[in-house]
Amino acid sequence: MTLLHKTYGKGRVRVMRVHRDGDRHEVRELTVRAMLTGGFDRAFTHADNSTTVSTDTVKNVVYIVARESPTLPAEAFCRAVAQRLLDRYAMVETATVTGHETRWARLVVAGSPHPHAFTLDGNGRSTAEVVMSRDAATTVSGLSDFTFLKSTASGWANYVKDPYTTIRETDDRIAATSMDATWAWAREPADYEAANARIRDSLLAVFAGSYSHSLQDSLYRMGEAALAAVPEIETVTLACPNKHYLLADLAPFGLDNPNQVFVATDEPHGQIACTVGR
Numbered sequence: 001m002t003l004l005h006k007t008y009g010k011g012r013v014r015v016m017r018v019h020r021d022g023d024r025h026e027v028r029e030l031t032v033r034a035m036l037t038g039g040f041d042r043a044f045t046h047a048d049n050s051t052t053v054s055t056d057t058v059k060n061v062v063y064i065v066a067r068e069s070p071t072l073p074a075e076a077f078c079r080a081v082a083q084r085l086l087d088r089y090a091m092v093e094t095a096t097v098t099g100h101e102t103r104w105a106r107l108v109v110a111g112s113p114h115p116h117a118f119t120l121d122g123n124g125r126s127t128a129e130v131v132m133s134r135d136a137a138t139t140v141s142g143l144s145d146f147t148f149l150k151s152t153a154s155g156w157a158n159y160v161k162d163p164y165t166t167i168r169e170t171d172d173r174i175a176a177t178s179m180d181a182t183w184a185w186a187r188e189p190a191d192y193e194a195a196n197a198r199i200r201d202s203l204l205a206v207f208a209g210s211y212s213h214s215l216q217d218s219l220y221r222m223g224e225a226a227l228a229a230v231p232e233i234e235t236v237t238l239a240c241p242n243k244h245y246l247l248a249d250l251a252p253f254g255l256d257n258p259n260q261v262f263v264a265t266d267e268p269h270g271q272i273a274c275t276v277g278r
Contacts, residue, residue: 006044009035009096010058014264016174016245018151019070025116025151029102029264030074034058034081038093051091061085063248066261074099107148109205117208120147120178126196127182141196142182148204149176149243152259154212172259173247175212177240179203183226186234195230202229203238215242215272223276235277242270 013032018025036058042048065080072080082095103121107114124146131138154175156167181203189195202225212218223236245262 003041003044006040007035007037007096008040008052008055009033010055010062013059013062015062015066015248016262016264017066017070018174018260018262020151020260023115026071027104027118027149027151028070028074028077029104030077030099031102031264032062032078032081033096033098034062034085035096036085036089036092036094038089039091053085053089053092058085060253061088063250063261063263064253064255066248067250067255067257070260074101104149107204107208109201109208114150114208116152117150117204118148119204123147129182139185139188140182141185141192142180143200144180145178146181146200147176147178147243148207149174149245150208150212153210156214174245174262175207175215175218176243176245177215178243180239181237183230183233183236185232187232189230189232195232198229199226199233199236202226215240215270216274219272219274220276223274227276227278235275237273237275239271239273241266242272244269 011033013034015030015032017028019028036053039051042050043052061084062081065077065084069077069080078097078099082097085092085095085097104118105121105123107117107119109117125144127142127144129140151174152172154173155169155171156173157169157171159165183199203222206222206225207218210218210221219238219240223238226236227233244265246265247259248257248261248263250257250261
């Protein structure tokens with residue numbers, strides 16, 4: 001028997017890079033797959049790992065390159081990761097690095113591009129539901145899977161702490177969510193589409209334009225703003241997962257991380273929901 005082909009590496013390395021140019025931020029999120037070939041035959045055939053680079057090390061190389069190169073486009077970033085792997089490990093013959101980009105479009109608030117708030121490209125679906133009997137009808141509009149983030153102006157502090165608590169307080173973090181929102185109509189507006197647009201814009205203006213002490217804090221104030229913007233709605237219900245971007249620990253590599261490189265993760269996540277009415 002002979003080993004005909006071998007490769008290994010690390011997949012689904014999700015990394016968010018934040019480049020801060022004063023108040024204006026740029027965000028770049030990639031899901032990276034880095035696969036190696038080279039002198040690793042004995043790991044497969046003789047249980048000998050002496051020339052094998054740990055896949056966890058491959059993941060760390062992605063984070064280190066992210067810290068050193070916060071503005072590189074996907075192609076150049078993948079090339080830099082591959083080059084680092086080849087330069088660092090003589091036993092590596094080829095490094096195949098693939099990056100799938102999650103595109104974030106800069107949010108426009110009151111006609112101006114926001115410096116640090118973004119929506120997911122190709123984002124969300126509008127929803128409408130009518131429940132009608134012979135005597136009455138109710139109409140509910142909304143948005144599903146509407147994803148947005150801001151790269152600063154969010155914190156989490158002064159919460160319950162006990163022996164089970166491990167999360168640290170922060171006054172500067174990425175706040176991101178994929179929102180399901182519905183609003184119930186008390187009466188028909190002159191123009192549903194225009195009214196729905198005002199509601200969406202009011203929700204995002206509060207999220208982007210004010211400091212968030214928690215997602216709970218933001219959701220309540222977003223609901224208040226939607227009710228103020230459109231008098232024809234009676235209630236607003238917002239359900240939002242807290243999509244986490246966790247600060248990568250680069251200290252073992254002698255690098256600082258001033259809120260620039262984040263590990264992107266969807267699971268587990270906080271789930272926050274509320275209904276705001278008049």
